[in-house]
Amino acid sequence: MSKRLILTDIEGTTSSIAFVKQVLFPYARSHIAKFIAEHGEEPDVRRWVEAASEDLNSQSDRDTVRGLIGWIDQDRKHTALKALQGLLWKHGYAAGDYRAHVYADAVESLRRWHADGHTLAVYSSGSVPAQHLFFGYSEAGDLRPLFDAWFDTEIGGKRDSDSYRRIANELQRNSAEILFLSDVVEELDAARDAGCATALLDRRSDYAEARHGEACHGHPRYERFDEINPNQP
Numbered sequence: 171m172s173k174r175l176i177l178t179d180i181e182g183t184t185s186s187i188a189f190v191k192q193v194l195f196p197y198a199r200s201h202i203a204k205f206i207a208e209h210g211e212e213p214d215v216r217r218w219v220e221a222a223s224e225d226l227n228s229q230s231d232r233d234t235v236r237g238l239i240g241w242i243d244q245d246r247k248h249t250a251l252k253a254l255q256g257l258l259w260k261h262g263y264a265a266g267d268y269r270a271h272v273y274a275d276a277v278e279s280l281r282r283w284h285a286d287g288h289t290l291a292v293y294s295s296g297s298v299p300a301q302h303l304f305f306g307y308s309e310a311g312d313l314r315p316l317f318d319a320w321f322d323t324e325i326g327g328k329r330d331s332d333s334y335r336r337i338a339n340e341l342q343r344n345s346a347e348i349l350f351l352s353d354v355v356e357e358l359d360a361a362r363d364a365g366c367a368t369a370l371l372d373r374r375s376d377y378a379e380a381r382h383g384e385a386c387h388g389h390p391r392y393e394r395f396d397e398i399n400p401n402q403p
């Protein structure tokens with residue numbers, strides 16, 4: 171088998187859940203109304219506002235904004251919400267309001283795996299443009315050159331095994347050559363059903379209680395990236 175391709179989730183895996191929930195989501199919540207009022211006629215923004223309003227059954231942009239704020243509060247992984255968040259977070263990153271958190275062990279391992287010849291890819295519910303911003307404006311600098319491919323929920327939901335089959339297909343790899351890293355066992359179950367190798371990230375700073383036994387659904391469990399050997403089953 172050629173060197174494993176490492177496909178990684180972001181929130182709770184490379185990066186802290188607290189950064190997403192306490193910095194990015196509140197920024198989106200407080201800026202979305204103004205963002206849609208100011209940019210709502212731009213085709214890229216209008217496309218996603220309309221997609222959201224269809225699913226929200228809303229009659230006006232004001233209703234849609236209210237619905238989108240509800241989705242932010244519920245942490246809905248809706249593709250239109252994620253796309254709009256990506257577009258508006260750009261302003262916060264560019265203004266220096268925040269930089270994305272990436273765990274030091276993740277930065278070190280990603281750099282080492284890349285130097286060792288592993289292909290790295292991202293699969294997150296955050297939109298691909300949001301992923302580029304995240305790793306482009308990280309606390310560790312611009313990490314985008316480490317990654318060769320980027321996937322979001324436009325390829326399918328992370329708990330759906332067909333999404334991993336499509337990713338393998340796009341990457342022209344056998345699914346057994348892909349190691350998927352995530353903090354969510356249901357996502358890992360779907361990847362395993364598609365034939366991928368899996369690794370559960372179980373970080374104490376994200377999950378107060380360690381997950382053991384049945385809670386791991388049989389996925390190898392790690393607290394840090396540097397415990398992972400990408401070529402082990």
Ligand SMILES: CSCCC(=O)C(=O)COP(=O)(O)O
Nearest residue numbers: 180181294295296300301304
């Ligand atoms: C990369 S954008 C910020 C994260 C985000 O919006 C999100 O929903 C993260 O979900 P993940 O699939 O990375 O757990």
Ligand SMILES: [Mg+2]
Nearest residue numbers: 179181182353
């Ligand atoms: Mg996650």
